Amino acid sequence: MTTPVKKVPIHLQSSQNRLLIKNGTIVNEDETTDEDIYIEDGIIKQMGTNLIIPGGTRVIDARGRYILPGGIDPHTHFDFEFMGTKTADSFYSGTKAAVAGGTTMIIDFVFPKKGESLLDAFYEYRQKADGKVCCDYSLHVVLPHWSTQIKRDMEILTKEHGINSFKMFMAYDFMLNDAELYSAFEQCQNLGAVAQVHAENGSIIAKNAERLVAQGIVGPEGHELSRPEEVEAEAVNRACVIAKQVNCPLYVVHVMSKSATRALDFHRMCGARVYGETLVAALGTDGTNYKHECFHHSAGHVLSPPLRSDPSTPMALMNYLAQDVLQLTGSDNCTFNKSQKEMGRDDFRKIPNGVNGVEDRMSVIWEKGVNTGILTPCRFVAVTSTNAAKIFNLYPRKGCIAVGSDADIVIWNGNATRTISAQTHRQAVDFNIFEGMTCHGVAEYVIVNGRVCLDDGQLRVVEGYGRFVETPVFPPYVYNPQELDSIKPIREHINDVDLAPKLNKIKLIDDPCPTPTFPDSYVSTPTMRGMRPEGQRNIQESTFSLTEELDPERKSSIRVRNPPGGKSSKFW
Ligand code: URQ
Ligand code: ZN
Ligand code: ZN
DSSP, X not given: OOOOOOOOOHHHHHTTSEEEEESOEEEOSSOEEEOEEEEETTEEEEEEXXXXXXXXXXXXXXXXXXXXXXXXXXXXXXXXXXXXXXXXXXXXXXXXXXXXXXXXXXXXXXXXXXXXXXXXXXXXXXXXXXXXXXXEEEEEEEOOSOOHHHHHHHHHHHHHSOXXXXXXXXXXXXXXXXXXXXXXXXXXXXXXXXXXXXXXXXXXXXXXXXXXXXXXXXXXXXXXXXXXXXXXXXXXXXXXXXXXHTTOOEEEOOOOSHHHHHHHHHHHHTTOOEEEEEEHXXXXXXXXXXXXXXXXXXXXXXXXXXXXXXXXXXXXXXHHHHTTSSOEEEOOBOOOOHHHHGGGTTOGGGSOOOBOOTTTHHHHHXXXXXXXXXXXXXXXXXXXXXXXXXXXXXXXTSSSOOTTSBXXXXXXXXXXXXXXXXXXXXXXXXXXXXXXXXXXXXXXXXXXXXXXXXXXXXXXXXXXXXXXXXXXXXXXXXHOXXXXXXXXXXXXXXXXXXXXXXXXXXXXXXXXXXXXXXXXXXXXXXXXXXXOOTTOOOGGGOOOOOTTTOOTTOGGGXXXXXXXXXXXXXXX
């Protein structure tokens, strides 16, 4: 039995089911084009110029604007009970804020409580989220320990409930040891799921923290001191080594440091199918905030792995994204109010871990990435949307603007500015780690499944409008990159460079290993960079053909390579 796709109530469809976006510049991950887009019943039906469209269609003039695939945030925690408290943002406030910022889909984490089965936890999350989400969502599932029951439940979740990814922790008291990781990765590989790891060495962190507290270092600065870069890098390397033993593709969540990225890069350069997600927090701010005299400010920045005090980290991580050393960005939105962060006033170990980012991810990455000339607009789309869609097997239904895809679209004004503040943000939390940052690049219209949910800056979300989207196993991007080539479209030109006049200002990292906290032998040299191990596809070269693959009539007829329940070429 598969989980049913929720129907959009008729009254929500009827008023806005036909939409024409004219005169904008469409940015996909691989090219930009000047075309109009006609949307009907939540699906992109036509693209081109001089389109013939039915009367009564609403027209939005996007002249001078970019038209982007809606952002996909692959890492959020809403309505989440953690470290003795519950996140400030719910599935409603969190997805409302996501839409306001240009994100049209989120992937949250089912987090089983102690003793709860994976399946019960999954049902509970569906129940919490379904009535509240303002945009589509999918779920990853956390494995809080290892057992034969967990192994069986993983199979049921993948075969019957549209789950294709599982997260394992290498820190916190629910961490898995190496043998358990080995078994969990092996099961992911058997099922065609994506194995995710929170990579930090939990045993070292516990000892460090104990020592620091004994020395009287109890404030938020102790958080980062107890979790130095090498503790993250060691775990990334270990996870990659374990995954390699069982030939399991691996997705490292929240890569926060240069050292950890280099560890990942070493394995990528050796041909491993490992992927790295970094966070908007790590790209937009840094660990110097832990030394702030105000407890609310410093504790407000506490997440794990921590922000890094080396102030060159955000720029380095952005360059790694540009170079495809890292593939995508999430927010890890896991918000706690100042009063909740107070729980760790006398002991940094008790500060609830987590920060905001779901609302500001698109703007902050545009500001720090595109506006600085490090990312092209196309690469911006890749790291904020397309690569998440590919890794979690949602592509091309999500993550691109193409005929047959869901109409999840952002009309983006690259010249407009907005200054971020907790006073004005849409999230429920009372603190914002990007407070005072002015971003050039603002979502003006956000279209979610064909419905205009941000309308010329006015937020018009509907609670419960979003749907749970199943993620089929064996994503080709992860499990069989060659197979993706068979769904390539012929796109004639790549004119992204025209859109990024500042591109010549790109400063690629000449020496990708400025601080050797990870052994030199583990770092790819500039000469190795650009060489691709056999069998690994260069995603920059990829262009997908949708014309043959998509039936523009219904999204339910989008052909996916591996629909829920197993591999087949049937429609679902
Ligand atoms: O580790 C995570 O992803 C969650 C549980 C907490 N947030 C954080 O500190 N990164
Ligand atoms: Zn984590
Ligand atoms: Zn997280």
